[in-house]
Amino acid sequence: MAGVTFDAVTKRYGDVTAVADLDLTIADGEFLVLLGPSGCGKTTALRMIAGLEDITDGRLSIGDRVVNDVDPRKRDVAMVFQSYALYPHQNVAKNIASPLTVREYRVDGENEPRKLTKAERDERIDEAARMLGLEPYLKRKPGALSGGQRQRVALARAIVARPQVFLMDEPLSNLDAKLRTQTRAELVDLHRRVGTTIVYVTHDQVEAMTMATRIAVLDNGRLQQVGTAEEVYDTPANLFVAGFIGTPPMNTFTARVSEDGRRVIIGRGGNAALGGAPLADAAPSPDAALTAGRLVLDDAKAALVRPGNDVIVGVRPEHLHLAAGDDEHSGDAISGRVHNVEWLGHEAVIAVDVAGSTIAVRQRADRELPDVGADVSLAPAPGGVHLFDPATSERLG
Amino acid sequence: MTAPVAVATADTALADAPKPKRRRRRRYHAGEVLAAYACLAPSAVIFAVFMYYPLYQLFVEATHQSNSFGTKSRYVGFGNIGDVLGGSDFMSGLGHTLLYVVYTVPAGLILGILLAVAAHRHLRGIKIYQTIFSSTVATSVAVTSVIFLTLINPSTGVLKIDILNNPDWALFGVSWSSIWQNIGLSFLIVLAGLQAIPEELLEAATLDGYGPVRRFFKVTLPLLSPVLLFLVVVLVVFALQSYAQVDILTQGGPAGATETLVYKITQNQSPRLMSNGAAMSIGLFVVTVIITALQFGLLSKRVNYDQ
Numbered sequence: 001m002a003g004v005t006f007d008a009v010t011k012r013y014g015d016v017t018a019v020a021d022l023d024l025t026i027a028d029g030e031f032l033v034l035l036g037p038s039g040c041g042k043t044t045a046l047r048m049i050a051g052l053e054d055i056t057d058g059r060l061s062i063g064d065r066v067v068n069d070v071d072p073r074k075r076d077v078a079m080v081f082q083s084y085a086l087y088p089h090q091n092v093a094k095n096i097a098s099p100l101t102v103r104e105y106r107v108d109g110e111n112e113p114r115k116l117t118k119a120e121r122d123e124r125i126d127e128a129a130r131m132l133g134l135e136p137y138l139k140r141k142p143g144a145l146s147g148g149q150r151q152r153v154a155l156a157r158a159i160v161a162r163p164q165v166f167l168m169d170e171p172l173s174n175l176d177a178k179l180r181t182q183t184r185a186e187l188v189d190l191h192r193r194v195g196t197t198i199v200y201v202t203h204d205q206v207e208a209m210t211m212a213t214r215i216a217v218l219d220n221g222r223l224q225q226v227g228t229a230e231e232v233y234d235t236p237a238n239l240f241v242a243g244f245i246g247t248p249p250m251n252t253f254t255a256r257v258s259e260d261g262r263r264v265i266i267g268r269g270g271n272a273a274l275g276g277a278p279l280a281d282a283a284p285s286p287d288a289a290l291t292a293g294r295l296v297l298d299d300a301k302a303a304l305v306r307p308g309n310d311v312i313v314g315v316r317p318e319h320l321h322l323a324a325g326d327d328e329h330s331g332d333a334i335s336g337r338v339h340n341v342e343w344l345g346h347e348a349v350i351a352v353d354v355a356g357s358t359i360a361v362r363q364r365a366d367r368e369l370p371d372v373g374a375d376v377s378l379a380p381a382p383g384g385v386h387l388f389d390p391a392t393s394e395r396l397g
Numbered sequence: 398m399t400a401p402v403a404v405a406t407a408d409t410a411l412a413d414a415p416k417p418k419r420r421r422r423r424r425y426h427a428g429e430v431l432a433a434y435a436c437l438a439p440s441a442v443i444f445a446v447f448m449y450y451p452l453y454q455l456f457v458e459a460t461h462q463s464n465s466f467g468t469k470s471r472y473v474g475f476g477n478i479g480d481v482l483g484g485s486d487f488m489s490g491l492g493h494t495l496l497y498v499v500y501t502v503p504a505g506l507i508l509g510i511l512l513a514v515a516a517h518r519h520l521r522g523i524k525i526y527q528t529i530f531s532s533t534v535a536t537s538v539a540v541t542s543v544i545f546l547t548l549i550n551p552s553t554g555v556l557k558i559d560i561l562n563n564p565d566w567a568l569f570g571v572s573w574s575s576i577w578q579n580i581g582l583s584f585l586i587v588l589a590g591l592q593a594i595p596e597e598l599l600e601a602a603t604l605d606g607y608g609p610v611r612r613f614f615k616v617t618l619p620l621l622s623p624v625l626l627f628l629v630v631v632l633v634v635f636a637l638q639s640y641a642q643v644d645i646l647t648q649g650g651p652a653g654a655t656e657t658l659v660y661k662i663t664q665n666q667s668p669r670l671m672s673n674g675a676a677m678s679i680g681l682f683v684v685t686v687i688i689t690a691l692q693f694g695l696l697s698k699r700v701n702y703d704q
Binding site for chain 1: 595598600601603604605607608611616620622
């Protein structure tokens, strides 16, 4: 087993940079998820580990070995493809056996790698088939299997090789929702049992949050943030991460710090999931636009800003408290009008128009829900305010 | 011919699924039956006019002998077909034709695969090569034959190969022209087959440790097998029906060494010989059916239709 290290790795196709200057250290035994929207470079990064893409610049290591120029066959990695890539003309047993027939393996207690004997191969195939519940299907061709079964065959083929690293490219995206949930748990369980490093690519934040030991968020070929699910959710490093993680993601507002430095005066608001601008480079000018309300900053936040500065304020939908009219929040609130209410059983997502664009408020469904068209005021929960630099999009504090 | 394969996969697929209810055969209304026949009528008419009637006429010709002017004919019986098919003329034509199959089919297949594999790459300008390799598809047999003749002309040609005047080698020489003619088709069919193989499958094989040669024989070739079976059947039928290149290049010579079956059939067209020609046509038809059935029977077990 081994970790993987990207050291300033860049991949360019002609003029297009798919992965830019990626620095990322994946620890041995980690379940790292590369997360990002399509075209963000996550699959390219994964394929560079496999050796299916050349590396334009930088160094990529598996364990202590730099693998930039190592043939894919010699990298000792196994990959699960999005389409599963099973050999349609071979039965399940042969598919699983495929990596064992050609490559040489180091057997415990022996120094030189060698080809496995038939008995050793069968033992590994049986073990993998047992682990994934594939024993009844070993003689079938992939065409006679369901999507979930094919997916497990692809996993079994990866497991028998006992590789240094498992690479998985959106392996759940072809499964239906129920099977996906079930397979997520199985993958986590599998990782616990075999303990091998897994690098997993997905655009689905739920997969990332539920399975990863750490998540690496990519956008536009650049690494945005690496951290545990909690870190990425609770302290997003920039506006992209804030607007990508969470369903719906974080609301953002243009704002200016008040003269006393204790408050922010709110201009426009938006939410990426509701078609609102994430406000990456917006500044709240002219001053006349600062009419949506104001929020109090706690001491820690107030220390980060100077009076009169423009900032972007972020508040997660579940951290916004909603009250009718002005009654509860006195002056320190954002005013808006209810645009839509989505009742989801355990919770409700309320879309609120604030100064012309729409933000999201999430609240428990057993609380009283506002009527559509009602005037409301919104105040953040204590500690619920995030600040971002409008010029760089980076998090403040 | 694919039925046994399909049934086998369906059976295993349903092994632990609930058995589907057997569909009950229902009675059709008279209107439905009428509509069905009305829809079938156009193709039935076309088949009748262009296939069944000529086939019937062929048997009529083969069992009747005409005088030199075609004005009188008498019934000579089915024995005539047996006599012609057992005769040395038909047998030598059949021998040449089968030899022609042996010369052209494997070579056409292998060249088609080689060129397609060579051109199946993501390279700048590869379309130009693909167009060149497939160009003979758009060229008629007559044109390729004439170009070939000019090319190898022993006194004025570029290659100056005197092969068509040697009775031992002439048929082999004619087959070159056919192989060349067929390359475009073989190339296109194999290239399409290659392009249908998912890239991820070959990448998976690479990560499983397969080198390029093993990958080709263990993954690419099995997945190409339906395409290759089709190509073999087509190339064999082409070879069995070869005529134009023989007519243009050698007129069956020297000394009848390149007289294929179809060429012989065309030589038996005068009213007096028509019954011989008709009998040979029946012979060719039977040979074609047998060979094609054999190909499906022998090869389709080795063909993988799962994708």
